Amino acid sequence: MNPCKVMSASEFALERTFEYGSPEQNESVQAIIQHVLKEKDQALFALSRKLDKVEIDTLRVSEAEMLDAYAHVDEPFLTSLRLAIDNIRRFHEKQKRQSWMDLQTDGSLLGQILRPLERVGVYVPGGKAAYPSSVLMNVIPAQVAGVKEIVMVTPPGTNGVLGINPAILVAAHELGITEIYRVGGAQAVAALAYGTETIRPVDKICGPGNIYVALAKRNVYGVVDIDSIAGPTDIVVFADEQAEPAYVAADMLSQAEHDEMASAILVTDSERLADEVQRELAEQLAHLQRKDIALASLERHGAILLAANLEEGMATVNRIAPEHLELMVSDPLNWLGKVENAGAVFLGRYSSEPVGDYFAGPNHILPTNGTARFSSPLNVDDFLKKSSVIYYSREALLQNGEHIVRLALSEGLDGHAKAIQVRLEKEGE
Amino acid sequence: MNPCKVMSASEFALERTFEYGSPEQNESVQAIIQHVLKEKDQALFALSRKLDKVEIDTLRVSEAEMLDAYAHVDEPFLTSLRLAIDNIRRFHEKQKRQSWMDLQTDGSLLGQILRPLERVGVYVPGGKAAYPSSVLMNVIPAQVAGVKEIVMVTPPGTNGVLGINPAILVAAHELGITEIYRVGGAQAVAALAYGTETIRPVDKICGPGNIYVALAKRNVYGVVDIDSIAGPTDIVVFADEQAEPAYVAADMLSQAEHDEMASAILVTDSERLADEVQRELAEQLAHLQRKDIALASLERHGAILLAANLEEGMATVNRIAPEHLELMVSDPLNWLGKVENAGAVFLGRYSSEPVGDYFAGPNHILPTNGTARFSSPLNVDDFLKKSSVIYYSREALLQNGEHIVRLALSEGLDGHAKAIQVRLEKEGE
Missing domain, CATH: 3.40.50.1980 (Nitrogenase molybdenum iron protein domain)
Structure with missing residues (x-):
């Protein structure tokens, strides 16, 4: 054989498959997003009932539930998990970069500032695809980048701690993640993007999921950032x-x-x-x-x-x-x-x-x-945003103003030219 | 007043506007993409005739046409443009980064390699929105990243060098860009993504455009990378x-x-x-x-x-x-x-x-x-891709193998575990 x-x-001929879902799937995802936008928490309860067949009354996973999850994993697993966390953290620390400023001879300063995103949501699939390693790989780069708030969503199931895989909760707890919601699917993505009474909106959503999760991420892209669709x-x-x-x-x-x-x-x-x-x-x-x-x-x-x-x-x-x-x-x-x-x-x-x-x-x-x-492996840069910084000195403006005016006028933007000219006139006085 | x-x-209440185009516009963009996929160059000629009302016979802008464009700009403009190019290049050079390798105590090597994208397409709008400054801002970061092939597309018009703004051609020539095609709209984006007889496909498309260009970029995202939709x-x-x-x-x-x-x-x-x-x-x-x-x-x-x-x-x-x-x-x-x-x-x-x-x-x-x-300003990183590098030594594998096996088994992936075990058995002999 x-x-x-x-x-x-x-x-060898390449066959690339791009799974964008059917128009029907996309419509149902859009309906879910609208539902969450309108009814917020109530929509999450209703959709969990309808789609996951689970009756939930609190979205947030409690600290007690997280600690309880430790009873379901053994000590050797914990040891291996902690070693993995150390290794992953050490590697991603090497990816960190510094903001920089560059002093010009005319007294101007140009630079680039790096800041972490403020709040990031990580989607963790339920069922058999609930992989603790995926929790580590999504969360650690965000933490190394300095993201202050990392929140996790994962579908409620029917066994264990309302079905959440204990290894997932243990992995999250080992990383210091304490804000976890038992909600999955497109509704979880919508909640992270737009917020509900319980779940505050995030700046970026990452993590794998089924086609509904992927379609929901595509639909909210722009409102928030997303990682790539795997x-x-x-x-x-x-x-x-x-x-x-x-x-x-x-x-x-x-x-x-x-x-x-x-x-x-x-x-x-x-x-x-x-x-x-x-x-x-x-x-x-x-x-x-x-x-x-x-x-x-x-x-x-x-x-x-x-x-x-x-x-x-x-x-x-x-x-x-x-x-x-x-x-x-x-x-x-x-x-x-x-x-x-x-x-x-x-x-x-x-x-x-x-x-x-x-x-x-x-x-x-x-x-x-x-x-x-x-594209690149998920990395610390994915959780940082850059800002350019421009400090122009009086000398730099007087020296370069004519060029800026000329370039602006060549593009027919005299308002741009005038913003420089009004300064050249006043400062030249 | x-x-x-x-x-x-x-x-102050924020109003964010997300312009995704109408379903009709999206359908017509998808039809254009299919047309280009099927008929390639012939589709570009036909669509230029139909949409831009221009009869073109060669897509590629010739070297002679580019040099001729210099007759339409004056010397002071050239001076200002060249100074701007120097400044923009100097700033973006500061964004460059190095690949790195990190030697571990067990003889393993971990690293991150940075490589430029191979081929990038820049869309330059026609008409009043044809800004030479936008050529500089898209092209220079790609050049600093080390992108070998940068190709430009811009709509044919009805005046000048088949309507291409001479300042655009001059800006391109000053940057050493010699591969320019007179084609615009969604058809240009499709040509860059999928290729035609004349235009080889690229890895990333950037540059501003109207709603049809934006929709086309959204539609080909995944086949190629795109910059953000402004x-x-x-x-x-x-x-x-x-x-x-x-x-x-x-x-x-x-x-x-x-x-x-x-x-x-x-x-x-x-x-x-x-x-x-x-x-x-x-x-x-x-x-x-x-x-x-x-x-x-x-x-x-x-x-x-x-x-x-x-x-x-x-x-x-x-x-x-x-x-x-x-x-x-x-x-x-x-x-x-x-x-x-x-x-x-x-x-x-x-x-x-x-x-x-x-x-x-x-x-x-x-x-x-x-x-x-x-999100961040367009920068050199946008034209680089990263690869992780892992060299595990025999010592590292023998030392850490049990942890990897344990974590794989905890996720129910015994094929992963066996890939390690087969080595532990043979190497342990």
Whole structure:
């Protein structure tokens, strides 16, 4: 059994899928947003009843509930979680930047000031997709940026603490997040964007969600900022004959198990490796809990791409612009400089992709669907805003005024010119 | 005559306008995009004929046409333009950042690599809104980021070099831009996103345009990156009794003359200043070429907001989150730290807003419509993409593997766990 199709790297045709939802889904999201705008908290209660089939009476998760969640996780999990938090925080601290001011010779000052966003909302999906690692990856960059208020929303469920996964509450509590609301779906996004009696509006909404959450984020974009809308996850393993087939296959499967839409692709110049990876995939698949999902992903979106040589293979990698890229070659540093488009690059045989998903420090929220051509991993900059600063001295204005006037007049904007001229006249006196 | 309404700063109610176009406009934009996808260059010719009423036979503007444009601008304009280019380039050079790598004690390396986008398209509007300054402000940050290919599109017109404003062509040529196409509207955006026989697709589209251009950018977002969709321009002048009323009024008018939708607001604690600014506005208006536009803007969207004190005034400023903010107070540095939301801040009596529009160096493409709460001036980062880099050493994997396995299993992803375990088993041998 060969789970993956094999084809030539240079002939591989990209299929990008952009999931924007149906017009009907978009209409129902818009109706939900209007409902929340009008009825606020009452709409959240009503929509949770209707859509989540849950009767909630308080939106806010209490401190007691959060502490209670600790009873549902074990000590080793806590230890691992805390180590991950430390690593992720240390990495993101390196991304921090300073405001700067630049003194000009004419006494003017020009600069750029960085400030954190004031209030950020993080959406955390419910059910099986409630991942504590995703809480860490969304919250920590915002905290490192200096965001004062970080609020979390997550759907109420039917088990546990009104269904909220205890690991989510523990992860939030470990990060010092205390403002959490049990509300999900498009209604949660609307509440974060416009505010209700209980939930004050935020400046930016981030975090993954289903198609209704994604559509709601698109609809409120402009009122607030949003992170990117994630597409299906993907990995490319770029490997030479030296690569260990068992590692290549395991890493491909770790991506394929996410979702039938996920894509795991091997790019190699070695037919022998290609054959061995096929065998390993077939064998390892049999032992996976999520083997049906992984197999469907491999069959539909997986591929083994044979390149005439590694240079040709790298050209295909750059065309794919993968979310995750493993350089499982004997000289990974030689290839790093040739990578043009990739969200995260994993070098060498020990840097398995889950190292980055959970633990090493870099963010696991990465550009999907080929958007690594122009997008970046979630990072501290995403929670900072810049302001330019201009202090023009009297000398600078007298010296440069004529140029500003001339440029303004060349564009037919004499009001702009006059704002300078009125000063040149008065100050020249 | 008092052009501006006067009201209390604390009671001022924000009206945000989000112009998304009508469903009909959006449908016609989608039809244009489909047309370009299918017929490529032929669609561009046909749509220019139909929408711009211009018969074009070659899309590319020739080198000879660009050089010919120099005959239509004078030497002083060139001098002023070149000085502006130098200033803008110098400011944006300060925004440049380095890739970094961080060596961990266990031999792992973590890092962040910055790379320029490969190819960027700049839309330059035609007609009266063809501003050479806008060419500089879009192109220079991309060049400083290191973008190799910058291509420009601008509508063909009926006069001059097939109607392209010579100052635009001169500005482009001064910047070394040689790839320019005479095509505008939604069809130009579609060509940049998807490519035609003549125009190769880009990774990002920036630059202002009318509602059709804005809608087209929204529609292709995801296929390519776009800059933000600009709303109407605005200014807030924050002034105390020491401010010069003639300067305050002139700066308000320089914003109001842009557009009837533009907003110019004075926030002050001084009733005397408020009165004098009203008088100055009325008087200066009379001499403006664009007085009808400026008056309509002041009447509809202008305001003088009286604050009980400057602290209260600053709270209102932050609520407005202006695109341009002038601190025309005797101690502007004292107030700079209290500004939370503003695209660009102008300090003191000589820093008139047109100083920043044309010449000082900072970018004039700024967050409008209150989006300074979460957005930034156009800057070098907008043309860079980041990649995370993870090199995990054997030691690091053996040491941390158990934590990664545990976190993966806590999320029910045993494929992730197995990718680590297969290595721990083999390497532990």
